[in-house]
Amino acid sequence: MSGVACIDWFRKSRVTLGLFGCMLLSVAGTVHAEVSEDEFQHLHQLLAPSADTVWRSIPWKVELLAAQEIAARRQLPIFIWAMDGHPLGCT
Amino acid sequence: MLDRESTFAHPQIVSLLKTKFVPVALDQAYQRRQKDAEGDYYRKLAGQGPRGDFRGTTQGFYVGTAGGKLLFYNNNRDPEKLLRLMQQSLKQFADLKATEADVAAIDPGKSDVQYNPTPPEGGLVVRVRAKVLSGYEATEDRWQKIFQNAISRDNLWVSVDEHQALCQGNVPRSLQMRIAKYHLVDNTRGEPPMWRDAEVRDVSMKLEDGLLTGQAHLETADGKRGFQVALRGHVVCKSDSIVRLDVIAKGEYWGEGQYTRNAPPGKFPLAVSFTLADGTDVADRIPPQGSRGWVRGYLR
16 A cells, blocks of 8 residues: 555544554655565675685785784795785775 | 686686796785785885876786885776786896795784774684676676676675574574675676665564575665565584575565666666685685774674
């Protein structure tokens, strides 16, 4: 029932219950549909990380001094990816 | 987001990072402020570049030595340019090897706890991912395509009390509000605006026989941004510990934030997944985006 139809119905019926019914319908209209079990399964799989995501294959460290220790021991330079918000999370 | 799918998908860059460098990923907002040995080392390196004012952002790519010499700084998204700089830095590093040979590991000492938050003891870390399911206008723009196909990543922290409550079949109000405010967001195109308390118009979740169901209505006062969403998932507790937590939130989102421009027009379907972290992914150790600057506020 649309809002206009609801008001018409209330005017015609002149019953307080009619207004109450309109309010209930209005509230019910804001409730989102449930997620079904099939939809849950589908989306759970869809949002799982892909095994072949290239950037995830890089052996990132998240502690700078842990990287410094490895760099000193293995005689390698350190590559720092520094962002606003953590590059491996946040977005 | 863009760097993950462009710069760090470039085969030669990836190969070099795996074999010739020690790659580290940081939230520079923490490192540049840390009052500890790690902060000192970061500022020593970054201060040699053009972003030496630590009151502002120092984001970008840096290559440096264990001894603290900066070899290059770059904040350009062109993978070919970065590759050239990386190759040049390897030649520079080869020339420096003699001076770097005796460099020792830095003693971390006592960490600045403000910028080294750890998950609540006895609590949980939950991986959170989001994806816009449809609604984008077709584009040939390379960067927009990346955004349009993106799956975001964040972590949800659950306190020990909330962990115990879940095992008893309850979803505490504090956890419902944290999920709503900080994790039912569209962070697929950048750092998202989180929801304020007053913007959580409604949130309810219940747990019955391991089945979690719920709904939430989030909306700004001006109605320009919102999310009406339903939740469903499975929570399994064994011996007073959660061993499975898989939840999906799906609904209609509308609007965008300052750093999440180019959302689909009107209302569009957005899904958010929650999965218990097992510590096998390095990203499991990253604090939630919503906790930046105020972990206590995030966990309250």
